[in-house]
Amino acid sequence: MSQGARAGTEYDAETAAEALLSVRSLDAGYGDLQILTDVDLFVSEEEYVTIVGPNGAGKSTVMKSIFGLTNYMAGHIDFGGESIAGKDPEDIIHYGLGYVPQNENVFAGLTVEENLEMGAYILDEFPDEALERTYERFPILRERSGQKAGTLSGGQRQMLAMGRALMLDPDLLMLDEPSAGLAPDLVDEMFDRIDRINDAGTAVLMVEQNAKEALRRCDRGYVLVDGQNRYVDSGDALLADEQVRQDFLGG
Numbered sequence: 290m291s292q293g294a295r296a297g298t299e300y301d302a303e304t305a306a307e308a309l310l311s312v313r314s315l316d317a318g319y320g321d322l323q324i325l326t327d328v329d330l331f332v333s334e335e336e337y338v339t340i341v342g343p344n345g346a347g348k349s350t351v352m353k354s355i356f357g358l359t360n361y362m363a364g365h366i367d368f369g370g371e372s373i374a375g376k377d378p379e380d381i382i383h384y385g386l387g388y389v390p391q392n393e394n395v396f397a398g399l400t401v402e403e404n405l406e407m408g409a410y411i412l413d414e415f416p417d418e419a420l421e422r423t424y425e426r427f428p429i430l431r432e433r434s435g436q437k438a439g440t441l442s443g444g445q446r447q448m449l450a451m452g453r454a455l456m457l458d459p460d461l462l463m464l465d466e467p468s469a470g471l472a473p474d475l476v477d478e479m480f481d482r483i484d485r486i487n488d489a490g491t492a493v494l495m496v497e498q499n500a501k502e503a504l505r506r507c508d509r510g511y512v513l514v515d516g517q518n519r520y521v522d523s524g525d526a527l528l529a530d531e532q533v534r535q536d537f538l539g540g
């Protein structure tokens with residue numbers, strides 16, 4: 290792995306061009322404030338990719354930008370071979386991209402089942418089988434189906450947020466810090482669930498503070514610093530890199 294490596298080497302350019310999600314030379318921010326500069330990132334079908342990096346590096350901003358929630362300034366964002374750059378979230382969701390933000394990711398005043406139904410609001414007909422699949426995947430949600438989401442525990446709420454995003458059976462699920470705020474014994478369980486979602490064929494793009502665990506589980510990782518790509522490599526290679534360990538993984 291080389292320092293400053295970007296998804297812009299010859300090999301990567303070819304892979305990136307055919308990837309499910311392909312972000313190239315992205316500049317984006319909030320209003321006039323530019324946060325991301327020249328960011329490259331790709332996720333292939335069924336791949337599991339994580340973004341790690343220091344606080345304020347712009348990790349969440351990358352996801353928000355892909356989902357149309359920031360000010361897009363320049364570059365390319367292609368999903369399934371089509372450009373989604375500059376589109377609204379309401380449009381982007383139709384392409385097969387699911388997004389679970391870190392905060393306020395459920396409707397607290399609605400029940401669990403109403404939240405799941407909201408996940409499929411764009412469909413003309415409610416997909417009963419998707420609800421059943423979600424309940425099979427997260428049995429606790431069936432048990433709590435009539436309970437207001439605001440009364441769920443942190444872990445249950447996170448499952449609901451994921452379940453809601455999965456109602457449309459997206460090709461790619463973007464997760465912003467899914468382990469945030471969870472008790473330590475629930476963190477592993479959450480990561481196991483994400484593994485299973487990926488094993489079942491959904492590509493995953495995840496931002497995580499728990500960088501070691503995220504890199505251990507993913508296929509590929511990006512280290513983002515100051516709104517720019519710093520490293521990109523397999524999770525194992527990043528974990529083994531002395532410089533990455535020292536600078537970003539606490540030695």
Ligand SMILES: Nc1ncnc2c1ncn2[C@@H]1O[C@H](COP(=O)(O)OP(=O)(O)OP(=O)(O)O)[C@@H](O)[C@H]1O
Pocket residue numbers: 319322324342343344345346347348349350351498
């Ligand atoms: N809505 C906003 N308006 C203006 N600036 C913002 C907004 N949201 C985030 N920022 C700024 O963008 C920069 C990147 O923030 P971002 O949340 O993407 O970083 P991060 O790498 O996800 O950080 P953390 O790990 O702390 O969550 C920060 O300087 C932050 O203050």
